[in-house]
Amino acid sequence: xxxxxxxxxxxxxxxxxxxxxxxxxxxxxxxxxxxxxxxxxxxxxxxxxxxxxxxxxxxxxxxxxxxxxxxxxxxxxxxxxxxxxxxxxxxxxxxxxxxxxxxxxxxxxxxxxxxxxxxxxxxxxxxxxxxxxxxxxxxxxxxxxxxxxxxxxxxxxxxxxxxxxxxxxxxxxxxxxxxxxxxxxxxxxxxxxxxxxxxxxxxxxxxxxxxxxxxxxxxxxxxxxxxxxxxxxxxxxxxxxxxxxxxxxxxxxxxxxxxxxxxxxxxxxxxxxxxxxxxxxxxxxxxxxxxxxxxxxxxxxxxxxxxxxxxxxxxxxxxxxxxxxxxxxxxxxxxxxxxxxxxxxxxxxxxxxxxxxxxxxxxxxxxxxxxxxxxxxxxxxxxxxxxxxxxxxxxxxxxxxxxxxxxx
Amino acid sequence: xxxxxxxxxxxxxxxxxxxxxxxxxxxxxxxxxxxxxxxxxxxxxxxxxxxxxxxxxxxxxxxxxxxxxxxxxxxxxxxxxxxxxxxxxxxxxxxxxxxxxxxxxxxxxxxxxxxxxxxxxxxxxxxxxxxxxxxxxxxxxxxxxxxxxxxxxxxxxxxxxxxxx
Numbered sequence: 012x013x014x015x016x017x018x019x020x021x022x023x024x025x026x027x028x029x030x031x032x033x034x035x036x037x038x039x040x041x042x043x044x045x046x047x048x049x050x051x052x053x054x055x056x057x058x059x060x061x062x063x064x065x066x067x068x069x070x071x072x073x074x075x076x077x078x079x080x081x082x083x084x085x086x087x088x089x090x091x092x093x094x095x096x097x098x099x100x101x102x103x104x105x106x107x108x109x110x111x112x113x114x115x116x117x118x119x120x121x122x123x124x125x126x127x128x129x130x131x132x133x134x135x136x137x138x139x140x141x142x143x144x145x146x147x148x149x150x151x152x153x154x155x156x157x158x159x160x161x162x163x164x165x166x167x168x169x170x171x172x173x174x175x176x177x178x179x180x181x182x183x184x185x186x187x188x189x190x191x192x193x194x195x196x197x198x199x200x201x202x203x204x205x206x207x208x209x210x211x212x213x214x215x216x217x218x219x220x221x222x223x224x225x226x227x228x229x230x231x232x233x234x235x236x237x238x239x240x241x242x243x244x245x246x247x248x249x250x251x252x253x254x255x256x257x258x259x260x261x262x263x264x265x266x267x268x269x270x271x272x273x274x275x276x277x278x279x280x281x282x283x284x285x286x287x288x289x290x291x292x293x294x295x296x297x298x299x300x301x302x303x304x305x306x307x308x309x310x311x312x313x314x315x316x317x318x319x320x321x322x323x324x325x326x327x328x329x330x331x332x333x334x335x336x337x338x339x340x341x342x343x344x345x346x347x348x349x350x351x352x353x354x355x356x357x358x359x360x361x362x363x364x365x366x367x368x369x370x371x372x373x374x375x376x377x378x379x380x381x382x383x384x385x386x387x388x389x390x391x392x393x394x395x396x397x398x399x400x401x402x403x404x405x406x407x408x409x410x411x412x413x414x415x416x417x418x419x
Numbered sequence: 420x421x422x423x424x425x426x427x428x429x430x431x432x433x434x435x436x437x438x439x440x441x442x443x444x445x446x447x448x449x450x451x452x453x454x455x456x457x458x459x460x461x462x463x464x465x466x467x468x469x470x471x472x473x474x475x476x477x478x479x480x481x482x483x484x485x486x487x488x489x490x491x492x493x494x495x496x497x498x499x500x501x502x503x504x505x506x507x508x509x510x511x512x513x514x515x516x517x518x519x520x521x522x523x524x525x526x527x528x529x530x531x532x533x534x535x536x537x538x539x540x541x542x543x544x545x546x547x548x549x550x551x552x553x554x555x556x557x558x559x560x561x562x563x564x565x566x567x568x569x570x571x572x573x574x575x576x577x578x579x580x581x582x583x584x
Contacts, residue, residue, distance in 0.1 A: 066551065067550065067553070070552065074536075075560060075561060075567060076567075110442055237468050237497055238468070239524050240470050240471065240523065240529075251497060258500045259500060348441075349483075350441050352444055353491075353504065355471075364471070366472065366474055366493070368481075376481060377476045377477075379474040381471065381474075381493075386525060386528065389525070389527060418551055419551075
């Protein structure tokens with residue numbers, strides 16, 4: 012049975028009057044979907060009467076895999092969810108595991124994770140806005156954005172050796188500490204990036220073509236944003252003053268000075284502006300955090316029995332040796348409470364949370380991911396009805412749908 | 420992160436609600452029959468206007484578990500930043516709960532995903548069909564009795580080589 016035949020009852024009731032409508036298949040392989048997703052469109056001329064999303068092309072059972080990998084192993088899978096900002100996923104996943112364990116991170120780890128989360132936000136917003144620009148015809152803007160992403164990739168590569176799938180965090184800390192070279196590169200980025208951001212704003216903020224194609228397109232009202240569970244920049248562009256960094260400060264956000272960026276219009280242009288403004292705020296956060304980076308260890312103490320002790324401890328103390336063996340032997344590992352908890356972070360795309368159920372072993376009993384892309388894509392038919400075919404790419408781009416996270 | 424006033428208001432309105440807390444998160448266990456009334460009360464009286472997530476846990480092999488499926492509704496209040504976790508338990512052969520779509524339209528796809536992955540029916544859902552798995556799929560893959568290597572999947576089909584095709 013095809014997707015067009017499995018419509019809802021009320022849609023079927025109206026089906027006779029739809030005979031004259033043109034049915035168009037958008038995706039799953041289409042340059043403007045950017046990833047693999049499919050939308051069945053019903054068109055009246057160029058006007059979209061209805062859109063039925065059909066997803067699942069990239070479903071790879073990430074939540075099922077989460078029930079078979081240990082808490083540290085699963086971080087590699089979270090990289091592949093929102094691969095535009097993998098570090099944010101790593102931080103969200105291990106933040107949720109640490110909430111379940113009741114683990115308090117070291118101050119240095121909190122700051123390092125904050126810096127990385129904000130750099131991922133910049134990287135994600137650059138790509139999202141760049142892609143919106145590309146889809147509506149602003150190619151130069153996209154290249155400016157992508158060039159800066161390359162600088163960020165270089166920082167991530169220096170940090171953990173991987174450009175794309177970082178897998179940097181571990182339960183109770185990180186793979187290894189942030190080196191002075193990374194700090195230098197971040198400082199250089201902080202100096203250089205505002206200039207590019209200014210250029211990018213000059214390119215697009217008052218660009219007639221871009222403004223005409225995005226203003227008033229895909230309007231999401233504040234009421235709808237809350238009722239339909241929108242979060243992140245999409246909710247804030249509609250005037251919902253909700254940002255987990257402010258509302259429920261985690262990591263080091265409580266110590267740092269930054270603003271929540273909101274808009275009222277709720278259209279594609281407002282979402283673009285919110286993302287541009289958030290990049291500046293993120294830069295402020297990174298600057299403050301880098302200059303106030305606390306000294307000390309990055310991993311939690313050896314007594315917590317979750318993070319691997321450093322080699323010096325392993326070779327010179329009995330506690331270190333025992334912890335190391337306990338953690339690396341396949342039938343040992345650390346123990347978690349026989350309970351469940353939810354923890355979320357303000358990922359670049361919205362609220363990214365993990366509902367983790369522990370059963371005492373070091374493998375999760377259930378690892379539910381609350382994917383912002385999935386929830387935002389359900390807004391799509393609502394936003395596109397009544398607009399023209401060419402607005403689809405503008406709306407789709409401004410929602411920042413990452414299909415790997417959408418389908419998991 | 421829930422106000423004690425909200426908590427006592429819910430307890431007063433629904434006597435059978437069982438509360439527990441873990442890591443600062445308040446959880447209320449509600450009978451499946453009362454769920455719709457609790458949704459309405461939570462949204463209209465307590466101001467939980469945002470449905471953060473709907474998910475499910477299959478407690479098939481879980482220690483001390485009495486019921487098969489535990490549904491999880493994560494609610495939030497965008498004004499006061501309170502958060503509330505609603506739980507309800509359902510069992511086979513016919514796991515069914517009332518749909519939350521009429522209270523929070525955002526529940527639509529989340530409930531479709533739970534139906535797809537766990538086979539829990541949401542009564543009153545406007546469009547309850549599979550969302551991630553193909554239409555013709557027969558199993559519910561996130562159930563604990565569904566193996567990691569599933570049935571009817573790629574490796575079960577004969578490999579076709581270019582010369583035979």
